[in-house]
Amino acid sequence: MTKQRKLSYLLNLIGVAVVFAVMTLLFAFQGFGDSTTYVEGVCTTACYTIIMVASLNLVVGFMGEFSLGHAGFVSVGAYASAIVSGALAGKGLSDLALLIVAVLAGGLVAGIAGMLVGIPALRLRGDYLAIVTMAFAEIIRVVFCNLEITGGGRTMSGIPKLATFHSSFWIMAVCVTIMFLFVRSRFGRTVQAIREDYIAAEASGINVTFYKVMTFAISSFFAGVGGALYAHYMTAMIPTNFNFNYSAELLSEVIIGGTGSLTGSVIGAAFLSALPEFMRQFSTYRMLGYSVVLVLVMLFRPGGIFGRWEFSLTRLVKKIAGRGKAKAAAAGALPQAAEKKGE
């Protein structure tokens, strides 16, 4: 690890910590007056939505394939984690440990589900893949509606409320960082090569199916993590929550934010999940607005608002330092996207 990169990691960690500290202080000292608890709840919602949207962006933006069934994997994670935390509750684990175990369990089960779905489905491409992912999500929903352990189609309630803003924020930060490193790794570059031209990639000796299935599984893993947080924040859920509309909502957030930009996903998800909460009286118009914005984005900015641009704290600091002093401590050009949340 070069010194530059170490510096850059440190800088980004500080950035995340500062955002966290500001938010915590705001909540601790009633920064939003009477509605502080409410705002804190909205921010928690934003945290797990960010994980879900960013994970979908791995498939849509970086792999270049459509998934219309992301809500299916979110629900797998949510139910799996709820079952695990229900079984382990009262076994002497602290809340945080229990949450981490549940989140990991949800992610793993969703990841395995993603792999199982991906192996047959990813033989298809484009429109057909989109439809098959949708079909799988519907099948997952029907299965949850029929199994006794998931409530048998009724609301599954009584899930311990383990997810707080603090834990959700840090889980989100870790997840986004891992996804970011994934995208920048050799593996991620391979996946992007497949997106650009899969025939050329295959001819260069890349095992296209393997990389696609793995990316799909990783995306599902993080969808499951998001679902686990959802379950332990909401404490009650019903399989019909995770229907096609939920998948479509997540997909719109990815596309509006920018396909192939994690910054876009983070900002898009945070903004779009928080916005309707603050405009409750317009809630019936929310999806109407989404759809209009989607069409406009497609017409004028087909790559989404941020396109493939990534926010880089290091670059920003460098720029400011370069403007102020000619020779400031130069940090590496490793961009980071995680800290943008909360703006």
Place this chain on the structure above:
Amino acid sequence: MTFSLFFQSIVNGLNLGATYALIALGYTMVYGIIRMINFAHGDFIMIGAYTLFYTVPLMVNNGMPAWLAVFAAIVVCAIVGVLVEIFAYRPVRKAGPMSALITALAMSIFLQNLAMVLFGARPHNVAAIFSLPSVTVAGVTISLNVVLTIAIGLAIMLGLQLFVKKTKLGKAMRAVPQDRDASTLMGINVNKIITVTFAIGSALAAVAALMYCTTYPRVTNNMGTTMGMKAFIAAVLGGIGVIPGAMLGGVLIGLIEVFVRLFAPGWYEAVTYGTLIVILLVKPSGILGRNTGEKV
């Protein structure tokens, strides 16, 4: 299973299947011509059903037969279909399949939520459109309403097949998907053909709405999603882009659904979607579809 139950199920399956087939035709025709899954197609049924909901009482009050309302529904659906094509799909047509798919998805969300804003999220009940008695044949009671809807469905499919095969416009509609540039050179106005395709597809959705409302007279703003998805599965099953394939696929899906529901009521949707997955994995071009190779 008794014979009467079996026969009853066949009739119900055909009824449902004919409805799916009509919707699937809309998907298939649009896909055949511009290679785009028109996600909003399912919502055209919803628009047709709402038009029926409002026009049937109007017709009855003016002393006209209730089924005349279907013409209003056809006109409204065709207009909506053409408007969606002109204002949303045409501008993004050159931008690639991904943009087209997202735009279609956005239009679907838009129409559903517009309907929710305009008509509310509560389901509405459509007044009876046909009031035919039931007859008993060989110990099996069949509602003539159902027989009539099946007959309407078959007649329309036959008519469409004749239209596409025999008329000049139909010939142009078959020529454009084969080679768009060549058909332009032959003097076919491609944009006009696409608009006509959308109008016909949406009109078929209005007829499907009539058939659906005869059996299940409930209208909700999101009724199009499940209907559309199943009809789309039917189109893929039969071979998307192939008109007889959509009819075959529709009837098959209808029968599968009715019979699975007899044995495992909770699971019939999973079986329908499972069928799609199996078909796509075994023969991605569908039962009647032709396999086209991929060029580098």
